[in-house]
Each structure stands twice: as C-alpha cells, then as structure tokens.
Amino acid sequence: MKPKILIVEDEPSITDTIQYALETDGFDTVALSSGTAVIPLLSQDPVDLIVLDIGLPDINGLELCKTIRKAHDIPIIFLTARADEIDRVVGLEIGADDYLTKPFSPRELSARVKAVLRRTRRASPSTMSAPGFKVDESKRRISYFDKILDLSHYEFKILKTFIRRPGHVYSRDRLMDLVWEEPETSMDRTVDTHIKNIRAKLKTVKPDVDPIVTHRGMGYSLKEEL
C-alpha cells in the first residue's frame, strides 16, 4: 500500500525531479500542472498528501489550499519561490503542514513528505488523537479521557480542529474560516463563547486541567501535553 502523493506544479522540470525522487522512495505520484484541476481530481481519486506550488499561474495557491481544506483532510506541503510568503503560509492564515523554499533538494522534499505522513498517519484513521482526546468522525463523537462529550455542532468542529493539530495557535478569524460556512458574518465574542462552553464541558471530565490555551492577542490552541 504505497501512499499516493499529488504534485501540483507548473514547471515540468521540477515536477519530473520531484516525481522521480518520491517514486524512488516508494511513493505513488500523480502530477497536475494546473490548480483548477485539483478539486475535480480529489473527489474521484483519493490521495494521501499534496505537494502544492503556491506560485501557480492559473490560481492563487493559498485560496486553493483553503478550498481543499474545506472538503478534504489531506496534509499539504507548500513549495514557494519567495521566502517572505512563508509567514502567511505557515502561520495562522492557512496552516500548511510544512513547506519548502525553492531551490530545494528532492531528497529534502522526500524526507519532509515522510515526516508529515508519519505525523498525520497516526491521526488519520478516523480516530485522531491529542492528549486524552479521541475523535470518531463517523459517529461525530469526541471522547476525552474515554468519556464521550456531548457537543453541539460548532463545538464539535472547533474541538476537532484543535485536536487535528495540537499546539497550533488558531486566531479567531482562522477558526471562523475553518469551522463556519459563512465566515463573513460579523462576530463579536462568538468564538470566545464557544470556547467557554467547550471548556465547561471538558471541565466536567477533568476539573483540574484546561487543555485549551489562550494566547493573548493571537488566539487559542490545544495543549500538546498535559
């Protein structure tokens, strides 16, 4: 069962190099030279990881990433020519799983792919986990120290988002983007209130710890360890 990697890159020479390196290291690969074809492909051909050039000519890579993330739970590694784009990519706005700045060695890319897969593999088979948490996607349930939480729709989605990347700091805006269908809706303390409710529910299980960390002026994250 080789993992399948989708490469989205408009320059053939780079695509070739990557493809060769990844296949040598035991991956299956598919390559696309345009961003618009990604979504249609994903819906019929599941892949395990996407290597995405954000400097594509036909589409904004960041937007594409958002779109992918809306519907799929696939790790994404970014390629970028400009080092200063990195902040937005890796930081709050998008949440890439990793990135590489051109030029890079194919070997390095392959190593990153392996690392990201190793990291997310554990998480994927429908029970993702962070300290004490288990997510059962099919039953739409999250348990916390083996106690099933009674969560509302939004609470579930927010908590799932946190669990997917423990330690990652999500701004309120970013959470809105990820969790809400229509993120434009003006919000005041909406996210805060949901966090409050989630915290209250977690507290009934473990009264002495709060696994949700507030980062003043930045957002919230889940503790990586208790």
Place this chain on the structure above:
Amino acid sequence: MKPKILIVEDEPSITDTIQYALETDGFDTVALSSGTAVIPLLSQDPVDLIVLDIGLPDINGLELCKTIRKAHDIPIIFLTARADEIDRVVGLEIGADDYLTKPFSPRELSARVKAVLRRTRRASPSTMSAPGFKVDESKRRISYFDKILDLSHYEFKILKTFIRRPGHVYSRDRLMDLVWEEPETSMDRTVDTHIKNIRAKLKTVKPDVDPIVTHRGMGYSLKEEL
C-alpha cells in the same frame, strides 16, 4: 558541531556502554547517575537529546520527563526494564520521542538517537534560527537555548524580526513599521521599553549575555554569534 547527548542512568556499566557507542558514532556525551541533577544541568549546559532511564532510584522518570518538557524543547528517548511501562510512556501521557527496552544493543540505541535527531531537526516547520533561537511560527513560540519564552504579542513580533536577520540594525522607526499595524502613532520610548522587557526575559535564560546590541543613535540588532 557534534550533537550533545545527555545520558541519565544509574547503572555505571550501562552508562559506559552507551557512552562508548554514542561517542564512537560521533556524538558528544554527558552522563548523570541521578535524576535530580538533570534540571540544574540543562539550564546551564544545553544538550540536543536526552537518553533517560525511567527506572531511576531517586526520582520518577515520568515526572522528570514532564518537568523537563515544561521548560525545554529537547527530544527524549526512554530506557526501561519493564516492557509494560512502555504503554504509558509512548502513549498520550508523556510523549517520548522513542524508547528502548532493556536489554538493547548499543548500536540500536545509536540508530534511534540518529533517527530522532533527524526527525526533530526537521519536525517543526519554520524554525528560523539565530544564535540559540528557534521560532515556531505555527505554535507562536520562540525558544532560546531550548527554553520556551513567554512573550507578549509585540515582544514576539519584535524578536522574530531580529531573528530573521541576525546582525541587521533596525532603527526604532523601522521596527515600528515592521511590527506595528499602525506605525503613524509615533511615540518616544515605546520600542525601548519593549526591548527592555525582551532583554529581561532573555536574561532569565542566560543571565550573563545580552544578545541584543544597542547601536547608539541608530537602533538595535541581534548578535550574529555569542
């Protein structure tokens, strides 16, 4: 630049074996026979990885691990005599980076050390580094000699700016431009005060050096080397 490995193990024969194996493979080693000495040592002598026997007589290995993790961002490999302790170690509670059950071959340990170092070197995306600094953009954390700094929003951004270009001298105005959303609000000693606070926090980690250099009449920069 050999990576330095700290070995915490109470049985001298094992310590010797490990030490020999690791040094043969090009690592620097330090050994401690008691757990209580670990924290004091870490604060003055940064190491790259810890090999920790959880069956130490003087201290609970799991607790020690937690304590280390509180303040430092160092990978840990566990040694244990009892295979059934492993579950708790590798599972959610602690998050060891790897483990070995006694008896093990020194060669095996050395291989694991290399693997963990390789993995963690790359693990966190976006770790820019300057002398002793690591920036994890996604977790909004900066560590200084592996100690995680507790920084406010502006402190984080200012320090990140410095780390991006060690040695580069930033005027107060330039810093304002780069870090503040609305730089028009020019005030007098604002930047100075933030620098003061950052310095204070860095000092708690390394009291004897000040990595921030003042350039009279010009601005501030970060030392390129300590």
Place this chain on the structure above:
DNA sequence: AATTCAAATGAAAAGTTCGTGAAAAATTGA
C-alpha cells in the same frame, strides 16, 4: 574630567483583550 545626549529603567497611566453570565435571536425537531 566635564559635558552632552541617547539609552536604560522603574513606575504609573492608558488601553486591550478575555472570560463570563445573561438575554436575545436563530435553528431544530417533534
């Protein structure tokens, strides 16, 4: 050594952001 002036410092004031409870609005489902 004296002078000068930028920088460091401590402390207080001003300004933000968060957590919270309660109530209003929207949604769901019987």
Place this chain on the structure above:
DNA sequence: TCAATTTTTCACGAACTTTTCATTTGAATT
C-alpha cells in the same frame, strides 16, 4: 406551531499589555 436547544450578541470587570514619562545611567566627544 411551539418548545427545546443552539448560536449570537452584549456589557462588564478582571487580567494583562502597551504606552508614557520622569529619572538615572553610561557612552562618546570635547
């Protein structure tokens, strides 16, 4: 439809951050 539940809004106090300012320190120049 109506009641129950979920989601959003809002206002307030507490906690924390940022800014201001007066004073001291200290480096460079004379």
